[in-house]
Amino acid sequence: MxxxxxxxxxxxxxxxxxxxxxxxxxxxxxxxxxxxxxxxLTGLEDWPDALRATVEADYERNTALDTGRRRTADKHVPDLVTGLLELLDQIDKHLQATKPGLLRKGSTAEAPSAVLAELLGLPTDAVEAPPGRSEHRDAARTIKSIRDQLKSIEIRLDPLAKPIPVDHAKLTRQVTFVVRLALILEQAPAAAALIPAALDHFAEGLPDPQWEESFAEKLEFWQETYEDLAD
Structure with missing residues (x-):
């Protein structure tokens, strides 16, 4: 029957x-x-406010995208962009603090380990060549470029502006890069010496395995890295 x-x-x-x-x-x-x-989303209670807010906003965006609710995903973009811009400001401060010429004569900064390079998706030999002035200038320009791109998304979401679809794939790459770098710098300030190399890697569009990972996979990496570097 x-x-x-x-x-x-x-x-x-x-x-x-x-x-x-x-x-x-x-x-x-x-x-x-x-x-x-x-x-x-749980497990981020002890994270810095900007880092936690950014990851939470990206979680909401990805949840909406995974269920085919693009308009809902777009609504979470402003909070995500705000968080990313704040994290970029923090990254820039770390970069400026390691600018060549700021250290006193005879003093040395803590060298980053090969482990930090691997966590950032860089070859381990990246720790062997300290960045010079030109690398720092290039890094500063890349930060400005990412910031300008994110601010352009804010303009697109202006209700009075002509609607332009948000490039969520590109935004995902930016989130992946900025959150990972900011998180590692938060727990391991010595990684600041690798900022120019990381930004160059991103600017060149070199392959990054995490771009293709799901949000859940990246979240697991972020949480494990945050805890491991705290030990």
Whole structure:
């Protein structure tokens, strides 16, 4: 014996009729039966505010994208951009603090380890060549370029401006790079010496395995790295 399973709309009508008759209470889930269940992001309670807010905004954006809700994803972009700009400011401060010529004569800065280079997706020999003035200038220009690109997204989301679709793939690459670098700098300031190399790697568009990873995979890496570098 076969039976016909009512579609979502028909089922909703049946649920509403039952509710009107007092046979069943109508829940919010009944009103939107196809809406995905939302799970709050946890485990970031001890993270710095800017880093946590950025990751949370990206989580909301990716959750919406994964369920085909692009407009909802776009709504989370302003908070994400705000967080990324703040993280870029922090990265820039680290860069300026390691600018050649700032150290006193005879003093030396802590050299980054090969482990930090690997975490940043750089070859281990990146730690062997301290960046010079030209590398710092290039790094500063790249930070400005990323900042300008992010600010252009803010303009696009202006309700009075001509709507231009957000390039979420490009934004994902920017998030992946900025969050990883900011997180490692937060836990290991010695990684500041690798900022020019990391920015050059990003500016050149060199392959980064994390670009293709899911948000869940990147989140696991971020959390493990944050904890491991704290030890």
């Amino acid at each position: 076969s039976s016909i399973v009512p579609g979502p709309q028909k089922k909703l009508e049946q649920e509403m009729e039952a509710a009107r008759a007092g046979e069943k209470a109508l829940s919010a889930g009944d009103l939107s039966p196809t809406a995905p269940k939302h799970t709050a």
